[in-house]
Amino acid sequence: MKNKKNDSKNLKGLFQKIFLVIISALLFWLSNPNVFFENGLGWLGWFNYFPIFYLIKKSRLSESTIFGAIFGVLAYGLYGYWLKAFHPLGLIIVCIGYLVICSLLFTVLKIADLVCKKNGWLLQFICVCGYEYIKTLGFFGISYGVTAYTQWNFLYLIQICAIIGVFGLNLIVIFPSAFLFSFITKTIQRKRLLEHVDHARKSHISAYVKKEQALAINSLQLTYVCGILWIILFSASLCYGYSVMRKPEPEKHVTVAAIQNNESPWKNGIEEYSKNVKNLIQLTEEAQYLSTDIDFIIWPETAVAPSIIYNYDYGTDVRRFMLISQLLNFLDENNAVFVIGNSHEVEMKGAEKEHYNSALVFESGKNVHPPEPGIYSKIKLVPFTESFPWKHTFSSLYVKLLNGSPHMWEKGEEYTVFNYRGLKFSTPICFEDTFSTICRQMVLNGSRCFFNLSNDSWSNSIPCQRQHLAMAVFRSVENHVPSVRSTASGVTCIISQNGKIVKAAPEFCEAYIIGEIPVMSENEQTFFTKTGDIAGKAEAGLAMLILIIQTIVVIINKLTNR
CATH class of the missing domain: 1.10.1760 (Arp2/3 complex 21 kDa subunit ARPC3)
Incomplete structure (x- = not known):
């Protein structure tokens, strides 16, 4: 018992x-x-x-x-x-x-x-x-x-x-x-x-x-x-x-437009790439029709899939070269500064090309023809989906992880800060804005705004995109700088230096947002920016x-x- x-x-x-x-x-x-x-x-x-x-x-x-x-x-x-x-x-x-x-x-x-x-x-x-x-x-x-x-x-x-x-x-x-x-x-x-x-x-x-x-x-x-x-x-x-x-906002502002093209990450081929670029141009023109004084236009992560510089300088595919030429002509005729996500390829002597997940910055009359844009390449790569250091040891697992893609990305090396039209900004790519160390280093280097380029559309999930957004909010608050997020499917938005969502586009649709962001003082850094994650x-x-x-x-x- x-x-x-x-x-x-x-x-x-x-x-x-x-x-x-x-x-x-x-x-x-x-x-x-x-x-x-x-x-x-x-x-x-x-x-x-x-x-x-x-x-x-x-x-x-x-x-x-x-x-x-x-x-x-x-x-x-x-x-x-x-x-x-x-x-x-x-x-x-x-x-x-x-x-x-x-x-x-x-x-x-x-x-x-x-x-x-x-x-x-x-x-x-x-x-x-x-x-x-x-x-x-x-x-x-x-x-x-x-x-x-x-x-x-x-x-x-x-x-x-x-x-x-x-x-x-x-x-x-x-x-x-x-x-x-x-x-x-x-x-x-x-x-x-x-x-x-x-x-x-x-x-x-x-x-x-x-x-x-x-x-x-x-x-x-x-x-x-x-x-x-x-x-x-x-x-x-x-x-x-x-x-x-x-606290009052700074008086000086710039106008930005963030484009959301709602493209599928699984469709490849020159026809699909051409369709995406045409769609991006059309959405951009619609935004500029509503506001003629846009300073910055931001396209999402890998919005242009073919490497812009490589296909212009070394490419042998005529259709890709024509697509890149069409894009560059559009950029050169435009008054705004463009920040474009691109699968950037670098020709290596005696070796295969190196592939980078990059943000390219163009300004008409300065670096469009020939394409010599400012470049930032993603430093913090997603484990197993963008980077796998044991590809030779576990080759069969590596092939499965590629999931139909021909390669993974190389790691960038520099926390680049761009300076255009009086605004110093950095471009954390995709989930880089979920890491305080990445964004803090960009601000230490002189950045006073984040232009985040993301593509979470593959998840087919609003919660996924909101989880990402939740973390992005903290990067603005920690460093007291605004953020603009241009995403393939959401959440495309403007975040104030206090973490407030100022404007946002609905998820999983073609859209764009236009708004102003303050130009923050170069002399101000938060205690967190100076000291980092000491807590x-x-x-x-x-x-x-x-x-x-x-x-x-x-x-x-x-x-x-x-």
């Missing part, structure tokens, strides 16, 4: 833990842009980790590892479902990657709970913040899924990122999960200890119970103190955001340091008590 009760209790506990894993994954998914809520339910982001902290407390070390693996697959499978549109293998790779990453995270969180029993929640909180920074680093690093990005519509709060960056904001957004977990568990613990005080007084363990009660009270008081500090920081952030949002580095470093010290202390205590 006793065994049956134990089995029933264990089974109930297992179901509770699985339920917590599912709830955690759903909170993560729904707090970000998703298929049900295009902008995401950002307020859920404040509680993303609460079920995880509770799950870790109730689980053994081995269980924590397993539940972490399950969470990684569920959370990122739901969040990044759109990867299957590129290739099912892409979604599988991400799910496997986060199966490993989250199993390690949950293991570390359990170790933190074991080595720091009374106030392990604080160490776990720092570990989570450190993890979200570390996961964006290196070849496999991606910024998708960072908790603070769920707050992209909370403009007054996110202005603090100009000081502490998105990983500093993580401290504010993730803390409520940790505080709520600590407050509930320690309040319950204290209540249980109080209930046993009378019983303990009649036994020989009264001193032990009183000691435990005192520790519980002290621990709860620490939770209150941390909660008060959070309220002060949160309030100060809102006050700072309010003051920033009320993320500090979180990761502090978490590792405390975890190592606490582990060593526990080991020494066990050895000395033998």
Whole structure:
């Protein structure tokens, strides 16, 4: 009978833990842009980790590892479902990657709970913040899924990122999960200890119970103190955001037009390329008909597929040469500065051509005939879809990852800053504007505006495009510079230096937007621009340091008590 009760209790506990894993994954998914809520339910982001902290407390070390693996697959499978549109293998790779990453995270969180029993929640909180920074680093690093990005519509709060960056904001957004977990568990613990005080007084363990009660009270008081500090920081952030949002804009402006051609990324061939260029020219002419004083016209990532310079200088395909000539004639007859996404090819002596995902900048009468545009080539390439460093070692996997494309891209080397018509700007390409380090370096080099060229149309997913937009908003806020996004299918928009979406085109249609952006002072740089992601580095470093010290202390205590 006793065994049956134990089995029933264990089974109930297992179901509770699985339920917590599912709830955690759903909170993560729904707090970000998703298929049900295009902008995401950002307020859920404040509680993303609460079920995880509770799950870790109730689980053994081995269980924590397993539940972490399950969470990684569920959370990122739901969040990044759109990867299957590129290739099912892409979604599988991400799910496997986060199966490993989250199993390690949950293991570390359990170790933190074991080595720091009374106030392990604080160490776990720092570990989570450190993890979200570390996961964006290196070849496999991606910024998708960072908790603070769920707050992209909370403009007054996110202005603090100009000081502490998105990983500093993580401290504010993730803390409520940790505080709520600590407050509930320690309040319950204290209540249980109080209930046993009378019983303990009649036994020989009264001193032990009183000691435990005192520790519980002290621990709860620490939770209150941390909660008060959070309220002060949160309030100060809102006050700072309010003051920033009320600042007047610079007087000098330039007019921009961002084109959205809604082209399919899967159609190739000269007929399709010619159709796309003709469509881009037509949309541009429509925009210029409405506004004759446009300074900059921006076309999306790889809007012109054939390499403009290579086909003009070395090309042997007559039809491609004629298409490029037609395009250059249009540019040379136009008064605006054009920023064009292009599959740029470079002729190499004694080797194959090198292919770059580039932005080319043209101005009539200066660099159109022959084409000698300013060039920026994408530096941060998408792992597995644009870059795969082990193509010779894993050749069969490399062929599958190409997904019909003839090549992947070479990596650019310079954070180029362009200077046209009094505006210094940079052109982060596609998901480069999801990385604070990339955009910050461009601003350090002198840029005062981002012209982002993107193509997320392959995803066939509005949530994918909104997730991308959410991160782009933070690049403007962190560096206090405006952004203009020209995308193949969305979200084409103008973002103010405060992260406000000033104008936006609807997704998955041919469209364009016209608007003004301020020319920001060259003498102003935000604290974040000057210092970078010091918050993320500090979180990761502090978490590792405390975890190592606490582990060593526990080991020494066990050895000395033998």
